[in-house]
Amino acid sequence: MTLRQALGTALVAAALLVPTRPALAADPCFDVRVEYLGRTYYGNIGGVQYWTWNYKVIGETCLNRGLSHWVLGLCQNYWALVRNISTTSTDNSDPPEGTLTTYTTAIGLDPTTAESGIKWNSASGNQLNKVNEYDTFSFVSPGEENLMGVAWAAKGATLVEHGTTIGPSCSPVPVETTTWTKVKARFGN
Numbered sequence: 001m002t003l004r005q006a007l008g009t010a011l012v013a014a015a016l017l018v019p020t021r022p023a024l025a026a027d028p029c030f031d032v033r034v035e036y037l038g039r040t041y042y043g044n045i046g047g048v049q050y051w052t053w054n055y056k057v058i059g060e061t062c063l064n065r066g067l068s069h070w071v072l073g074l075c076q077n078y079w080a081l082v083r084n085i086s087t088t089s090t091d092n093s094d095p096p097e098g099t100l101t102t103y104t105t106a107i108g109l110d111p112t113t114a115e116s117g118i119k120w121n122s123a124s125g126n127q128l129n130k131v132n133e134y135d136t137f138s139f140v141s142p143g144e145e146n147l148m149g150v151a152w153a154a155k156g157a158t159l160v161e162h163g164t165t166i167g168p169s170c171s172p173v174p175v176e177t178t179t180w181t182k183v184k185a186r187f188g189n
């Protein structure tokens, strides 16, 4: 083809690549932040200190896709020790949609965000889908406060956001208290 024909073909192809959408349609956006609200002492279980860890997830900047789920990074060493993962949040941050939000929970690898730890899935009630709307979360786990930060990930529609917050450290790994006699017995002496 001639140069003019080639140029025309390229222009048509370029025009086809321009997405068409209603002028007023908002681009999908999803932005939350995770705030660490501190920990309270839970108790001594088998010689291991347990704490209740508290968090708040808040919509910010631009949020027109609801929170599908979020994951707080937690070392695999602690997975079997975690208990009392919260499944509800009651708040007045979005009154028209109600005060109660329920979540299902899981522990492990979330393939959609590639984050491993505690996962909260939006289940029913008032979904977190507005700027300044928030829900609160908690769980009980051992671990020192890791001021270097632990990872989190959150997903709304196809949008994934990653960040860091404060949470249980990966080390030292909690160890059940034992006696020298029991240790020796374990090794047959």
Ligand SMILES: [Ca+2]
Pocket: 094, 097, 126, 127, 128, 129, 130, 133
């Ligand atoms: Ca809402």
